[in-house]
Amino acid sequence: MRKAAVILALVTLFAPAAATVTASPAEALGNGLAKTPPMGWNDWNAFGCGISEQLVKDTADRMVANGMKDAGYQYVNIDDCWMTHNRDSAGNLVPDPAKFPDGIKGTADYVHGKGLKLGIYESAGTATCAGYPGSLNHEQQDANSFAAWGVDYLKYDNCNNQGVPYQQRYNAMRDALARTGRPIVYSLCEWGEDSVWTWGSATGNLWRTTGDINASYGSMLSIFHSNVKLAQYAGPGGWNDPDMLEVGNGMSFTEDRSEFSLWAEMAAPLISGTDLRGATPATLSLYTDRDVIAVDQDSLGRQGTQVSSSGGLDVLAKPLSNGDVAVVLFNENGSAATISTTASAVGLPSASSYRLNNLWSHVVTGTSGSISATVPGHGSVMYRVSQGSGSSVGTTHPLVAASANRCLDVYDNQTTPGTKIELWDCGGGANQGWTPTAAGELRVYGGTQCLDAYNNQTTPETKVELWGCSGGANQRFELRPDGTIVGTQSGLCLDVAHGDQSSGNVNGAQIQLYTCNGGANQQWRLG
Known part of the structure; x- marks a missing residue:
C-alpha cells in the first residue's frame, strides 16, 4: 500500500532502535505453506479502493478461463477498503455490505468453488493505509474472523503503527493466525524497513523488501536493484517480495517481459496487479509462460544471484533442482547491447557441450560453454542451461x-x-x-x-x-x-x-x- 511521508516520520521518531534477530531460511515459519513463491492476483495496483465482490468474482472467472489457474496462479487477493469504517458492537471487522453483499465468506466460497483461494488485507496499526480499522491490539479477534470466513492469505500492512516495534506487531498476528488452526499464508507488507529479511522467515511466508512499485521502468529497476542483493534470505516457506507485478499496466512489452523474467529469476511471489478482465493476449503470453514460471516455482527454492553487473549489463544465475541453471541476461540501458557469460561462471560443471533453451521463444541452441545474446534496451533474454546438446534446427513447430x-x-x-x-x-x-x-x-x-x-x-x-x-x-x-x-x-x-x-x-x-x-x-x- 501507499504510505504517507508523515507515517514514515512517525516511525522514525517513535520506533525504538532495537537489535534485529537474524533468521536463516532454515528457520522459516513452520506453517507448511508457500513452499514455492505464492502466485495470484491483487486488486490494488489497478483499482485502488475500487474493490468489490463482483470484481473478485469476475477476476476468478477470468483466471480460470485465460489459463492462469492452470499455469499455477492460486490466490485472488482483496486489498484495502473492503470493510466499513467502524467495527461492530462486539469489536468485529465488518465487510462493506455495498461492496460485498455476500460478505467475505460468500466471496470466499465462490472463489473456492473455482478451485482458487482468497486473500485479504489488513494493517498492523490502528488503521489501514486508507483509514479503515486496523488490527493493532485486535489480532486474535481479526484472525478468528479471517479463518471463519475461509481466508487463505493475509497481506498485513504497516500504516498507522503507533511506533510499536515491527517484530512485536507482526509476531502478534503470526501467533494469532496459528491459533486459528486454519492454514493462512502470511505476507508481511512492512515496506522493507527494519531489515525485515533478517527476521522475516521466522514470522511470515513472504516479506516486502522495498517500498511500493509503480508501473514505470524506473520503479521496477530500482526495486530489482534492492531485492537482488537479498538472495541468502529466501527459501522454501519464506520469500523476498519485491511487490506486485506491473505487467499489463503500461510499460512496454519488452519492459514487462523483463520484469516477469527478473521476478521469476529472483524466486519472487508472482502476484499480478493488472485488470485481468481485459488482459491482452500479449500480457497473458507473459503471465502464462510455463517454462518461466517453472523457474520461479522450482522446488530447490533458490533465489537467483547476480553473477556480474557492469555498465548496466547484468547476468543472473539461479540453480534448479535438476541441476540446470536459469540464466537471465538483462540490459538496463536504453540501447541494445551484447551480454555474455559462460557456463562455468553461472555454476555449471565442466562439460563438452551445453543446451540453451530460450524460455520465451522456446528456441533451443547448443554451445560449447559461451552464453551470449544481443539484448534490446530495457530487455532481457532468459535461458535454461543444461549439460548436453540439442537444437531447434530440423524440428517442426507452430x-x-x-x-x-x-x-x-x-x-x-x-x-x-x-x-x-x-x-x-x-x-x-x-x-x-x-x-x-x-x-x-x-x-x-x-x-x-x-x-x-x-x-x-x-x-x-x-x-x-x-x-x-x-x-x-x-x-x-x-x-x-x-x-x-x-x-x-x-x-x-x-x-x-x-x-x-x-x-x-x-x-x-x-x-x-x-x-x-x-x-x-x-x-x-x-x-
Missing part, C-alpha cells in the same frame, strides 16, 4: 505470435507459390508446421516450400508469402534470442500487420516484414 496467441499459417492449406501467409488460430495442421533449417530457412509442408519475402523486397510492409525453396537470400530468417524473427536480407522483423492496434491480431491478419520495434506483434515462440 510459430505463435505473442500479440495474438495465434499461429503463422499458410492460407487455406494451399500449396501454390505466392499463397498468402497469415495469422490464424492454432490448429496443428501441416500449414502451420514450420521447420528451421541450418541455412536459415523456415520450411513448411514437410520441407518442400519456404517462407519468402515477396519479390526480394527489403522495405517495411513487404509481404511474406509461400514459395518453393530456392536458397535465395529472401528466404533466410534468423530466430534471434530476443524472440524476433529477422529477415537476413532486409534486417526487418517478421510482423503481424497492425498487430500493435486493438483491431489487429485477428484471424487472417497479413504477416509482413517491418522495422524492428520491440512490439509484441514482432515476438514469436515455437509452440
Whole structure:
C-alpha cells in the first residue's frame, strides 16, 4: 500500500532502535505453506479502493478461463477498503455490505468453488493505509474472523503503527493466525524497513523488501536493484517480495517481459496487479509462460544471484533442482547491447557441450560453454542451461505470435507459390508446421516450400508469402534470442500487420516484414 511521508516520520521518531534477530531460511515459519513463491492476483495496483465482490468474482472467472489457474496462479487477493469504517458492537471487522453483499465468506466460497483461494488485507496499526480499522491490539479477534470466513492469505500492512516495534506487531498476528488452526499464508507488507529479511522467515511466508512499485521502468529497476542483493534470505516457506507485478499496466512489452523474467529469476511471489478482465493476449503470453514460471516455482527454492553487473549489463544465475541453471541476461540501458557469460561462471560443471533453451521463444541452441545474446534496451533474454546438446534446427513447430496467441499459417492449406501467409488460430495442421533449417530457412509442408519475402523486397510492409525453396537470400530468417524473427536480407522483423492496434491480431491478419520495434506483434515462440 501507499504510505504517507508523515507515517514514515512517525516511525522514525517513535520506533525504538532495537537489535534485529537474524533468521536463516532454515528457520522459516513452520506453517507448511508457500513452499514455492505464492502466485495470484491483487486488486490494488489497478483499482485502488475500487474493490468489490463482483470484481473478485469476475477476476476468478477470468483466471480460470485465460489459463492462469492452470499455469499455477492460486490466490485472488482483496486489498484495502473492503470493510466499513467502524467495527461492530462486539469489536468485529465488518465487510462493506455495498461492496460485498455476500460478505467475505460468500466471496470466499465462490472463489473456492473455482478451485482458487482468497486473500485479504489488513494493517498492523490502528488503521489501514486508507483509514479503515486496523488490527493493532485486535489480532486474535481479526484472525478468528479471517479463518471463519475461509481466508487463505493475509497481506498485513504497516500504516498507522503507533511506533510499536515491527517484530512485536507482526509476531502478534503470526501467533494469532496459528491459533486459528486454519492454514493462512502470511505476507508481511512492512515496506522493507527494519531489515525485515533478517527476521522475516521466522514470522511470515513472504516479506516486502522495498517500498511500493509503480508501473514505470524506473520503479521496477530500482526495486530489482534492492531485492537482488537479498538472495541468502529466501527459501522454501519464506520469500523476498519485491511487490506486485506491473505487467499489463503500461510499460512496454519488452519492459514487462523483463520484469516477469527478473521476478521469476529472483524466486519472487508472482502476484499480478493488472485488470485481468481485459488482459491482452500479449500480457497473458507473459503471465502464462510455463517454462518461466517453472523457474520461479522450482522446488530447490533458490533465489537467483547476480553473477556480474557492469555498465548496466547484468547476468543472473539461479540453480534448479535438476541441476540446470536459469540464466537471465538483462540490459538496463536504453540501447541494445551484447551480454555474455559462460557456463562455468553461472555454476555449471565442466562439460563438452551445453543446451540453451530460450524460455520465451522456446528456441533451443547448443554451445560449447559461451552464453551470449544481443539484448534490446530495457530487455532481457532468459535461458535454461543444461549439460548436453540439442537444437531447434530440423524440428517442426507452430510459430505463435505473442500479440495474438495465434499461429503463422499458410492460407487455406494451399500449396501454390505466392499463397498468402497469415495469422490464424492454432490448429496443428501441416500449414502451420514450420521447420528451421541450418541455412536459415523456415520450411513448411514437410520441407518442400519456404517462407519468402515477396519479390526480394527489403522495405517495411513487404509481404511474406509461400514459395518453393530456392536458397535465395529472401528466404533466410534468423530466430534471434530476443524472440524476433529477422529477415537476413532486409534486417526487418517478421510482423503481424497492425498487430500493435486493438483491431489487429485477428484471424487472417497479413504477416509482413517491418522495422524492428520491440512490439509484441514482432515476438514469436515455437509452440
